[in-house]
Amino acid sequence: MGKFLVLLMMVMMWCWASMAEAEYMLYKDPKQPQSVRINDLMKRMTLEEKIGQMTQIERSVASKEVMKKYFIGSVLSGGGSVPSKQATPETWVDMVNEFQRGALSTRLGIPYIYGIDAVHGHNNQQSFLIMDPILVKKIGAATALEVRATGIQYVFAPCIAVCRDPRWGRCYESYSEDPEIVRLMTEIIPGLQGEITDDSKTGAPFTKTCAKHYLGDGGTHLGTNEGNTILDSKKLFSIHMPAYNDSIIKGVATIMTSYSSWNGAKMHANRNLVTGYLKNKLKFKGFVISDWQGIDRITDPPHANYTYSVLAGINAGIDMFMIPYNYTEFIDGLTYLVENKFVPMSRIDDAVERILRVKFTMGLFENSLADYSMTKYLGSQEHRDLAREAVRKSLVLLKNGKSSTHPLLPLPKRASKILVAGSHANNIGYQCGGWTIEWQGVSGNVTDGTTILSAVEKAVDTNTKVIYNENPNQDFLKSNSFDFAIIVVGEPPYAETFGDNSNLTIAEPGPSTIKNVCGAIKCVVVLVTGRPVVVQPFVGTIDALVAAWLPGTEGQGVTDKCSPMRFNSMVKFTVLLVMVMMWCLASMAEAEYMLYKDPKQPQSLRINDLMKRMTLEEKIGQMTQIERKVASKEIMNKYLIGSVLSGGGSAPSKQATAKTWVDMVNEFQKGALSTRLGIPYIYGIDAVHGHNTVYGATIFPHNSGLGVTRQVQPYDALNLIVVCEQFNRDPILVKKIGAATALEGFVISDWQGIDGITDPAHANYTYSILAGINAGIDMVMVPINYTEFIDGLTYLVKNKFIPMSRIDDAVRRILRVKFTMGLFENPLADYSMIKYLGCQEHRDLAREAVRKSLVLLKNGSHANSVGYQCGGWTVEWQGSSGNVTIGTTILSAVKNTVDPNTQVIYKKNPSQDFLKSNSFDFSIVVVGEPPYTESFGDSSDLKIPEPGPSTIKNVCGLVKCVVVLIAGRPLVVQPFIDTIDAFVAAWLPGTEGQGVTDVLFGDYGFTGKLARTWFKSVDQLPMNVGDPHYDPLYPFGFGLTTAPTKST
Structure with a gap:
C-alpha cells in the first residue's frame, strides 16, 4: 500500500510540473505584440480584478495590503499630499515602490501607475507668453525627469483649457485665451512623454500625460470654477476642442473630464462628447479619467445618489475613476451595476483594455519598480x-x-x-x-x-x-x-x-x-x-x-x-x-458702486442691496456656523461661512493668550473678507459666566447665583449673551434679567440641535434640516458636518421644499446683526482691548456679584479650588478641578481677610484626632459638587459627594462651623442641617472667592434671597411654589440678612 502511495504522489508531481511548464503567459512576454499581450491578460482577469484597474485612490489611504486586496490600478497624490514634510526623492521612490510591491503580489501581478499634478514645471501662463514651442518642449522633458526622479510615472498635465475670462481661479493653468496658441503649446506633450516611436514605447526618463479638462472648463459663465459653459456647438468645437485634436495626434495617453457643464449638462456624464466624439470620432485610444471625486458632483448635492453617479460616469465613457477615498463604495457600486446588467461587460472591457494599453506602452510590466538613479535631476x-x-x-x-x-x-x-x-x-x-x-x-x-x-x-x-x-x-x-x-x-x-x-x-x-x-x-x-x-x-x-x-x-x-x-x-x-x-x-x-459697503446709507438699504447680489450658495453659507477646529481661511472662503464658534473648552492652544485668540479670529475673518462680496463672519462663544473659555478671564458667578440678587444693574454692564442657560425658575425674574441681553435678530440652533429632531439623532438629516429651517431657525450650529448641511439645504431649496422667502428672512436677520455690530466697517480685531481681560475692575464687579448672590440659610473639599468654584464651562467644557485659571480661592480669601495675627489652618478632610488636638475658634467648611455641564450634570439623588458629608460630620460635631455650599443648584442637606451652626449657599461664585469672605466676615451684609425652592428630599421633585405638595426645607424667596459690621 505504501509503495502505491509513493508512486501516485510522483505521478501527480510530474503532472503539476508539466501543467506549470505548459502555462505560458503571453502577457508577460515583452517579445509579443502589445495587442496579443493585452488580449491574453484580459482573458485571465476576473470582474473584481478589472474593476480594481479602473480605481484610482489617494496615497494617504493606500498601502501594500490595500493594493493587493482590491487590485488597485492607480494611486495619486492630491494637492499637497506627500509621504512626509520636505520628503526626499528617495522617500518618494520608496513609497511608490512599496505600493507597487503590493500590486505585483496579486494573482496576475499587474503593475499600478502613480499619478501626480505637474501644474507648473514651469507654469502654463508663462508658456503662453514665451510662444516658443521648442522651449516649452524642453520644459516638458525637464518636468518629466524631475517627476520620474521621485518614482512617479504619470502627470495630470498639460491643462489645455482656453481661459476666456480671467476671473476664473484656474486661469494661470491655461496657456491662453486664443485656441491657436493653446494648440501650439501642446508641444509640451512629446516633451513629457518622449517622441512616438514605432513600437510606441517610451523610456524611463519620460512620463505619461493627461490633457485636461475635457471640455470647455475655461469658458464657464463669469469665469466660475466648475461652472456652466454656455455656448452653441460651433463655438465649443472651434474654441475649446482644437487643442484636444492636436494632443491626440501627439500621443497624449489620457484625458481628464471637467467638473464643468456644457449648457447645463455635466461633462462627467456627457456620453455624446466623451464616447461619441472623443473616442469614436477622434479615435482616442488612451483612457479617460475623472477629476477628483468628479462623479460625486454629477448629482446636486454631490454624492446624493452615488450608484447613479457611478452608472452615469461609466456609461458616459470614463475609464478610470479618481475616487480618491471611498474606493470600497465605488468598487461595490460598480460591481452591483455590472452583475445586475445596468452596465454591460463590454463597457468594462473597453475601459480596462485602454488602461492596460497605457501601462504596456510605458514598459511598466518590464520595469515596474523605480530606483534612485534619477534623483540627481531633481x-x-x-x-x-x-x-x-x-x-x-x-x-x-x-x-x-x-x-x-x-x-x-x-x-x-x-x-x-x-x-x-x-x-x-x-x-x-x-x-x-x-x-x-x-x-x-x-x-x-x-x-x-x-x-x-x-x-x-x-x-x-x-x-x-x-x-x-x-x-x-x-x-x-x-x-x-x-x-x-x-x-x-x-x-x-x-x-x-x-x-x-x-x-x-x-x-x-x-x-x-x-x-x-x-x-x-x-x-x-x-x-x-x-x-x-x-x-x-x-x-x-x-x-x-x-x-x-x-x-x-x-x-x-x-x-x-x-x-x-x-x-x-x-x-x-x-x-x-x-x-x-x-x-x-x-x-x-x-x-459698480456697492451700496452695502457705504456706511452713510441706511441699514435697510445696505441689507437690500447686499441681498440682491447674493447667490443661494452665499446665503446658505451665512446661515452656517462651524467649529473653530474645522475652520480655516480657506474653508471660510470656499464655503462662504457666516459664523464660527468655540465649543466648550475649544481654544487655539492651552492657556492661549488674548493675542492668540485675536490672531485666530482675524485669520478666519481674512478668509471671509476674501470672498466675492467680502461679507464678514461673526465668531460666537459661550459666555455662560464671563469669558469662560479663555485662560485668565474674569469668571463671574453662574446664573443660578445671579438670579438670587434680584437686580439687573450692575450685571447688564457685563454684556453677557447667555444661550441655553437658566437664571432661575421664576419667569418674571428670567424676563427681568434677560432683558439686559434682549436682541432683535436671528434664531440660532444649539450644538447639532437639528440632529436631535429625529430619534436616533441624525437618522434622517434632510428631514431635520427641513424641519429646523421651516420652524424658523436662521443660523444652524452645524459644527463639524457643515458640507452635509450646506448640500442638504441647497437641495431642499432648489427642489422647492423650502421657499426662497424663508432663506431670505434668515439671511436678512443675520445681516442685520452684522451691520448693527459695525462688522462691515471694522471686521478685524486688534490688541487694544486685551487690557480688559481679567482686569481689576471686572474682578471687583465679580466680587460684588458673589457677595450679593450668597444666601444665608442658617445663623468643606472646595475651599482651595478655583475650578470647583467656577464649575462647568470654565476653560474646559466640563470644567476641571484645581486652580485652572487666574483667581482667588475661598481659602486664599480667608487668609487675605483675617487679622495678620490670626492663624488659618487648611485641612481638606480633617480627622477627629486632628480636630481635638487643635483649639479652633470656628471653622469654615466649603463643600459641594464637582464641575459638570449639560447631560453630565443630570443627577437623580442630588447628594453632596464624599468626602463632603464626612467633613461636615467630623468638623461640625466638634467645632462651631459655617458650611459654604458650592453648587449650581440646591442639594440634599437636611441630614446635616442640625449639626451646622451657619449655612451659606454660595452657588458657583467664579474666580473671585474674596466676595464670599467679604460677607462671611461682615464687611458686607447678606442680602441674597433664594431664586429656587430648596427641597428636603428628591422624592418631592419637581416642586415649585403653588404645588399642592409644597413643603420645602427653605421656601422660594427665603434668605436671612445681616448688617455689614466689621468682625473681630
Whole structure:
C-alpha cells in the first residue's frame, strides 16, 4: 500500500510540473505584440480584478495590503499630499515602490501607475507668453525627469483649457485665451512623454500625460470654477476642442473630464462628447479619467445618489475613476451595476483594455519598480537655468517711463542705493503661486529657489546698497535717498475655486505700497499674478510696469530682464490685449458702486442691496456656523461661512493668550473678507459666566447665583449673551434679567440641535434640516458636518421644499446683526482691548456679584479650588478641578481677610484626632459638587459627594462651623442641617472667592434671597411654589440678612 502511495504522489508531481511548464503567459512576454499581450491578460482577469484597474485612490489611504486586496490600478497624490514634510526623492521612490510591491503580489501581478499634478514645471501662463514651442518642449522633458526622479510615472498635465475670462481661479493653468496658441503649446506633450516611436514605447526618463479638462472648463459663465459653459456647438468645437485634436495626434495617453457643464449638462456624464466624439470620432485610444471625486458632483448635492453617479460616469465613457477615498463604495457600486446588467461587460472591457494599453506602452510590466538613479535631476542646475530662461522670456513690459523719450528700463546695475519693496519681493511661495508644496500654495520661502530680492542683490554692482522694506512709510522714504525702487506685488497663492475673483484688484498692502513709494521715488512695479489684474488706478504714478506672472523658483530671471537687455518684441500683441482687458475691468469696477459697503446709507438699504447680489450658495453659507477646529481661511472662503464658534473648552492652544485668540479670529475673518462680496463672519462663544473659555478671564458667578440678587444693574454692564442657560425658575425674574441681553435678530440652533429632531439623532438629516429651517431657525450650529448641511439645504431649496422667502428672512436677520455690530466697517480685531481681560475692575464687579448672590440659610473639599468654584464651562467644557485659571480661592480669601495675627489652618478632610488636638475658634467648611455641564450634570439623588458629608460630620460635631455650599443648584442637606451652626449657599461664585469672605466676615451684609425652592428630599421633585405638595426645607424667596459690621 505504501509503495502505491509513493508512486501516485510522483505521478501527480510530474503532472503539476508539466501543467506549470505548459502555462505560458503571453502577457508577460515583452517579445509579443502589445495587442496579443493585452488580449491574453484580459482573458485571465476576473470582474473584481478589472474593476480594481479602473480605481484610482489617494496615497494617504493606500498601502501594500490595500493594493493587493482590491487590485488597485492607480494611486495619486492630491494637492499637497506627500509621504512626509520636505520628503526626499528617495522617500518618494520608496513609497511608490512599496505600493507597487503590493500590486505585483496579486494573482496576475499587474503593475499600478502613480499619478501626480505637474501644474507648473514651469507654469502654463508663462508658456503662453514665451510662444516658443521648442522651449516649452524642453520644459516638458525637464518636468518629466524631475517627476520620474521621485518614482512617479504619470502627470495630470498639460491643462489645455482656453481661459476666456480671467476671473476664473484656474486661469494661470491655461496657456491662453486664443485656441491657436493653446494648440501650439501642446508641444509640451512629446516633451513629457518622449517622441512616438514605432513600437510606441517610451523610456524611463519620460512620463505619461493627461490633457485636461475635457471640455470647455475655461469658458464657464463669469469665469466660475466648475461652472456652466454656455455656448452653441460651433463655438465649443472651434474654441475649446482644437487643442484636444492636436494632443491626440501627439500621443497624449489620457484625458481628464471637467467638473464643468456644457449648457447645463455635466461633462462627467456627457456620453455624446466623451464616447461619441472623443473616442469614436477622434479615435482616442488612451483612457479617460475623472477629476477628483468628479462623479460625486454629477448629482446636486454631490454624492446624493452615488450608484447613479457611478452608472452615469461609466456609461458616459470614463475609464478610470479618481475616487480618491471611498474606493470600497465605488468598487461595490460598480460591481452591483455590472452583475445586475445596468452596465454591460463590454463597457468594462473597453475601459480596462485602454488602461492596460497605457501601462504596456510605458514598459511598466518590464520595469515596474523605480530606483534612485534619477534623483540627481531633481532641482538640477540645468533645470533651474531652463526655468530662469523661461522667466526671462515670459516677462511682459507694459510701461517704460513716464514718456517714450525717457525710458526707465533697463535699470543701471551701478547705483548708490536701491529700494526693494512689496509683499512678493522676498517670498518664494508667492512667486510660485498655487499647486506649490501645498494644493493652495503657501507663503514664505517654502522650497529651494531665488526670490526677486535675492536676485536683485546678486544682479547689481557690489558697491550698490540694496535696502528691503516690505511696506515703507513716507518718513522712511524721505529719510533715504534712493536712486530708484523695485516694487513687487500681486496676488496671494490660490488654486481652483479659491482663485475665482469677481473684481481682480490687487490686495492690500499692494496698492498702498505702490502709492507711497511711486509717489516719492522712480519706481518699477513688478506684478506677480496668475492673470491680468486691475492696475489702471496706479498706472499714472508708475514709471515702469512689468507683468512677471508666476515666475516660480527662479526669480533671477526677472532681474535678467531689468538689467541692460531688451524685451522680447513677440509680446507686443499680448501687451495690448492685457492693457485693454485691465482697462475694461477697471471701468467695470469703478461703475459698480456697492451700496452695502457705504456706511452713510441706511441699514435697510445696505441689507437690500447686499441681498440682491447674493447667490443661494452665499446665503446658505451665512446661515452656517462651524467649529473653530474645522475652520480655516480657506474653508471660510470656499464655503462662504457666516459664523464660527468655540465649543466648550475649544481654544487655539492651552492657556492661549488674548493675542492668540485675536490672531485666530482675524485669520478666519481674512478668509471671509476674501470672498466675492467680502461679507464678514461673526465668531460666537459661550459666555455662560464671563469669558469662560479663555485662560485668565474674569469668571463671574453662574446664573443660578445671579438670579438670587434680584437686580439687573450692575450685571447688564457685563454684556453677557447667555444661550441655553437658566437664571432661575421664576419667569418674571428670567424676563427681568434677560432683558439686559434682549436682541432683535436671528434664531440660532444649539450644538447639532437639528440632529436631535429625529430619534436616533441624525437618522434622517434632510428631514431635520427641513424641519429646523421651516420652524424658523436662521443660523444652524452645524459644527463639524457643515458640507452635509450646506448640500442638504441647497437641495431642499432648489427642489422647492423650502421657499426662497424663508432663506431670505434668515439671511436678512443675520445681516442685520452684522451691520448693527459695525462688522462691515471694522471686521478685524486688534490688541487694544486685551487690557480688559481679567482686569481689576471686572474682578471687583465679580466680587460684588458673589457677595450679593450668597444666601444665608442658617445663623468643606472646595475651599482651595478655583475650578470647583467656577464649575462647568470654565476653560474646559466640563470644567476641571484645581486652580485652572487666574483667581482667588475661598481659602486664599480667608487668609487675605483675617487679622495678620490670626492663624488659618487648611485641612481638606480633617480627622477627629486632628480636630481635638487643635483649639479652633470656628471653622469654615466649603463643600459641594464637582464641575459638570449639560447631560453630565443630570443627577437623580442630588447628594453632596464624599468626602463632603464626612467633613461636615467630623468638623461640625466638634467645632462651631459655617458650611459654604458650592453648587449650581440646591442639594440634599437636611441630614446635616442640625449639626451646622451657619449655612451659606454660595452657588458657583467664579474666580473671585474674596466676595464670599467679604460677607462671611461682615464687611458686607447678606442680602441674597433664594431664586429656587430648596427641597428636603428628591422624592418631592419637581416642586415649585403653588404645588399642592409644597413643603420645602427653605421656601422660594427665603434668605436671612445681616448688617455689614466689621468682625473681630
